[in-house]
Amino acid sequence: MNLNRIVHALRRSLPRQCIVCKMSSVNSNICATCEQALPHLTDVCQLCALPFYSAYSPICGPCLLNPPPWQRLDSLCEYVAPVDSLIHAFKYHADFTSVTPLTRGLAARVTAHRQRWPDAMIPVPLHQWRHWRRGFNQALEITRQLHQILHIPLRTDLCRRIKNTVTQTGLEHSRRKANMRNAFVAHAECAGQHLAVVDDVLTTGATLRALCGELNAAGAATLEVWTCARVVRLGAPAGFR
Ligand SMILES: [Zn+2]
Numbered sequence: 001m002n003l004n005r006i007v008h009a010l011r012r013s014l015p016r017q018c019i020v021c022k023m024s025s026v027n028s029n030i031c032a033t034c035e036q037a038l039p040h041l042t043d044v045c046q047l048c049a050l051p052f053y054s055a056y057s058p059i060c061g062p063c064l065l066n067p068p069p070w071q072r073l074d075s076l077c078e079y080v081a082p083v084d085s086l087i088h089a090f091k092y093h094a095d096f097t098s099v100t101p102l103t104r105g106l107a108a109r110v111t112a113h114r115q116r117w118p119d120a121m122i123p124v125p126l127h128q129w130r131h132w133r134r135g136f137n138q139a140l141e142i143t144r145q146l147h148q149i150l151h152i153p154l155r156t157d158l159c160r161r162i163k164n165t166v167t168q169t170g171l172e173h174s175r176r177k178a179n180m181r182n183a184f185v186a187h188a189e190c191a192g193q194h195l196a197v198v199d200d201v202l203t204t205g206a207t208l209r210a211l212c213g214e215l216n217a218a219g220a221a222t223l224e225v226w227t228c229a230r231v232v233r234l235g236a237p238a239g240f241r
């Protein structure tokens with residue numbers, strides 16, 4: 001038995017702690033109670049993942065009038081506590097296990113309505129400068145975790161971020177859109193491909209719109225977007241913003 005196996009066996013034998021409530025948790029980094037209590041987005045529009053229910057259409061009115069550049073959006077949870085803390089620990093403290101409950105849930109979510117699988121998953125690329133500063137791309141790490149569960153090919157060579165955009169946080173929607181203009185370039189190999197674009201959180205969608213616009217321009221056959229969380233602003237009208 002090598003040292004790694006001994007360490008893993010010891011880890012498995014130790015009681016684990018739930019990353020949300022800090023109580024002991026069996027075989028997982030989140031306890032069953034906290035995992036069930038995550039703020040899952042259910043009864044949402046298939047294109048914008050905002051709360052919406054109609055017996056007649058899976059797509060809300062604003063999305064029917066102004067469809068986004070993808071054919072389906074799956075966001076697992078609303079970006080509120082404790083999801084924000086899980087993602088913060090992941091993004092800013094490189095605690096990759098803190099998002100495993102979310103990637104596991106997201107994998108189950110996209111499997112549930114599956115008719116055909118995408119040819120590949122594409123993590124939203126970071127500009128190399130920001131990648132270097134953070135040390136990792138959060139979207140790539142989430143896609144790696146999804147790949148472990150779903151075994152869909154992971155492609156990082158189909159698009160690049162060519163503009164080091166200023167951080168989107170705190171920018172108005174129109175400024176975000178302008179900020180993202182010409183931020184990405186997609187490879188001609190996207191032509192005819194069914195692709196799933198993966199990111200951690202969808203805020204206004206400006207980044208995903210810009211990237212999916214480029215993938216469509218390169219000839220992608222269909223696009224889905226998968227994110228662990230989505231910002232849902234209370235009081236705002238339904239529809240993609
Ligand atoms: Zn718990």
Ligand SMILES: [Zn+2]
Pocket residue numbers: 045046047048049050059060061062063238239240
């Ligand atoms: Zn919608």
